[in-house]
Amino acid sequence: MDTYKTVSQSQTTLTELMIPSYANFGGKIHGGIIMGLMDKVAYVCAAKHAGAYCVTASVEGIDFLAPVEVGEMVSLMASVNYVGKTSLVVGIRVISENVKTQEVKHTNTSYFTMVAMSDGHTPFKVPGLILRNDVEIRRFYQGLHRKQLKKYYQQEESRVKSDFERDETFELLKGERCRIER
Template identity: 40%
Template sequence: MEGKRTSESKTVMTDLVLPPDTNYHGTIFGGNVMAYVDKVASIVAMRHSRAMVVTASSDSLDFISPIKTGEAICLEGFITYTRKTSMEVYVKVEAENLLTGEKRLTATSYLTFVALDSEGKPTNVPSVIPETEEEKWHYEGALERFDQRNKRRQARKERLSQSD
């Protein structure tokens, strides 16, 4: 299977934050941000694999600053690394003041997706070819994040087996 450039899966999404999207502080609900992140990451993974996908893990969603009512939420996601059937996706979330044009980073996230065939079984995915310095930076750190994921999973399994 031939590799695909990171740019082939890149996905950008922008929406306006309105009062029903916000809490009593006038900032977007964290759960809404999580839903946007998962949606963008799903599109990225499907574009890369050209297959149905499922979210296997969400390693992190680090909130950096709030997004206020009236600002735009801007998400950008891309594939950072692939294994046989899984893909790591990075999503960056920014807020944009639509009156001034000022943008600021508000959250970052890494998620893992598994590609599925027509019978719901894991299927092979293309490797990824990073091009920009940012893409290469995420690619170079992917194996360490993969190891951390596996350690967390194993520790969870051990705790569960001890409680039986």
């Protein structure tokens, strides 16, 4: 019998103070620190839903919208947005808060595809998702749409690679910031 879990059963928030050792050469928090925290919160959220060890299969769109400063609190809010048979998509919203001024910034949003693994290191079937409101329904639908777009994008990449025509490509590259030297 299939099991189902609500979105709220696995929602996870991770909050961490940004310390000087996390800073890059520009004095802002290194993007890799934020990415590492995102991977952690995605794992916890996915594992809570799956009831199993999960691995990161892909990451979609880590676009940094605002810098994070030393001394700010960063909160990463994760929830399962979509489930397949053995995979699930965890949506993560990252915000930073200046504790002195209480200014809150949305720094980025991303989607991590996680795959549940059995103790034998094979993909493990995840519970279905109970959707209780319009936001959860919209997020699930967006996850399905993202999956379809990813498949289309992969097909297009294969087509472009197999249909490569040198002369046609040279013409398309005119006006771009490249110089072909042969």
